[in-house]
Amino acid sequence: MSSPVLVISNPASGDRTGPQFLSTHVLPLLGVHAISYILKQTEAPNHAGELALDFLSSVQSGSGPVTIIAGGGDGTLHEVVNALLKPSGPGGKVPAEGVRFVILPLGTANALYSSFFPPSTAVSPEADKVLTSVTDDVKPKLLSLAEFLRSSTGGKGHHQRLTLAETSFTSPSANAKLPEPIISAVVTSTSLHAAILDTAEALRDEFPGVERFKEAAKRNMEKWYEAQARLLPLPGGGKVQKYDAGKREFADVEEGEEGTVFDEPFAYFLSTVNVDRLEPAFRIAPLSRSHPSPESVPAMDVVFIRPRRDPAFTKDLTAARAGFPGKAMRAMMAAYQDGKHIGLRYDGEGEVVDEGEGNTLVEYFRCGGWEWTPESVDKSAHLVCADGTIITIPDGGKAVCKVVASTNGQFSVWA
Numbered sequence: 001m002s003s004p005v006l007v008i009s010n011p012a013s014g015d016r017t018g019p020q021f022l023s024t025h026v027l028p029l030l031g032v033h034a035i036s037y038i039l040k041q042t043e044a045p046n047h048a049g050e051l052a053l054d055f056l057s058s059v060q061s062g063s064g065p066v067t068i069i070a071g072g073g074d075g076t077l078h079e080v081v082n083a084l085l086k087p088s089g090p091g092g093k094v095p096a097e098g099v100r101f102v103i104l105p106l107g108t109a110n111a112l113y114s115s116f117f118p119p120s121t122a123v124s125p126e127a128d129k130v131l132t133s134v135t136d137d138v139k140p141k142l143l144s145l146a147e148f149l150r151s152s153t154g155g156k157g158h159h160q161r162l163t164l165a166e167t168s169f170t171s172p173s174a175n176a177k178l179p180e181p182i183i184s185a186v187v188t189s190t191s192l193h194a195a196i197l198d199t200a201e202a203l204r205d206e207f208p209g210v211e212r213f214k215e216a217a218k219r220n221m222e223k224w225y226e227a228q229a230r231l232l233p234l235p236g237g238g239k240v241q242k243y244d245a246g247k248r249e250f251a252d253v254e255e256g257e258e259g260t261v262f263d264e265p266f267a268y269f270l271s272t273v274n275v276d277r278l279e280p281a282f283r284i285a286p287l288s289r290s291h292p293s294p295e296s297v298p299a300m301d302v303v304f305i306r307p308r309r310d311p312a313f314t315k316d317l318t319a320a321r322a323g324f325p326g327k328a329m330r331a332m333m334a335a336y337q338d339g340k341h342i343g344l345r346y347d348g349e350g351e352v353v354d355e356g357e358g359n360t361l362v363e364y365f366r367c368g369g370w371e372w373t374p375e376s377v378d379k380s381a382h383l384v385c386a387d388g389t390i391i392t393i394p395d396g397g398k399a400v401c402k403v404v405a406s407t408n409g410q411f412s413v414w415a
């Protein structure tokens, strides 16, 4: 008997062709390999989580790990993980043997799929063998499914741990209604990225593809975000680590002012788990894959831009302020060039150069989490984006995002 399999089809994700892709390519392969499954289609936002909960409550204990084939984008997997870990819901929902996801690039950004399977990934002979009668152009989209099929047909399919991050919110007022904690499997951000996601959602009909993120970026590029950020050490007694672009390695930094606390305007502030890119070509956290944290240490990568590191601000403030959006845009464009933004530096005048001895434009850390306390007056600094969901930090409060050490191994991706 094969272990339980749920296929979730999200008809709203990406260009809305997911259900057709599933019925043309995925379900026939499950049939060929004699894998029984339950197919469910989402009918509204958050329904994917409910479908997963219903399915798991019908699974008998001892049935083995559950596989969920997420027929959508990153948001579909995000909803499932949040439903299963929701503190206010019924407990004990994640089976002891864990939940393994088959991911498919059926969303808009497909950060998880393109990070586990970067665009250059070749179809291995082993994967090819199980993708019976699939045309060559479709095989690159079925690489996670192939790992699952290999394992269910007696081969050695691989699955990799998913690291999760949880963001909780505080308020100085005891009576305030706090946003519920939220889990991210991809990205948690504030500043420009959160503003982009907030704006992009409203552009979904006008720009159905990834262009909507570029359009939203243009509309938000000039803003700065006033906040205090504090980085939290790696779990298990580790420290915060900072990337040294000269030596091309991480080094421990000491706790306290300068090293881990930043009282600043920020232009950009973003953390990732599991992914080095947020869409196939936008490699914003390249070290997450090129210099991975050891399996035993769940970690997040944090990338931020503090405009005041620009030497131009020691001269004409107005000119420096006017010139900064172009520099932030340069960093974003370099992220599209295989993550080159992490090497960009300022020269003595504040011009952005590819190499040298000056301050890096982008700062890159590996750590266990962060706290973000926005200045009360800056409303736009109160937005937090967790895998695309936008949450507003209560007035006077803060957001605290931490890697979730306790789910180690409970969730994984066939990859």
Ligand SMILES: Nc1ncnc2c1ncn2[C@@H]1O[C@H](COP(=O)(O)OP(=O)(O)OP(=O)(O)O)[C@@H](O)[C@H]1O
Binding pocket: 010, 011, 012, 013, 014, 015, 042, 043, 044, 045, 046, 047, 072, 073, 074, 075, 076, 077, 106, 107, 108, 109, 110, 111, 388
């Ligand atoms: N039947 C439905 N009708 C409307 N919205 C739905 C339905 N089912 C799911 N949704 C919503 O669709 C949204 C988009 O799904 P998903 O995140 O998978 O795709 P995407 O945003 O296009 O891709 P990505 O997250 O990779 O950029 C989710 O926020 C989900 O809540």
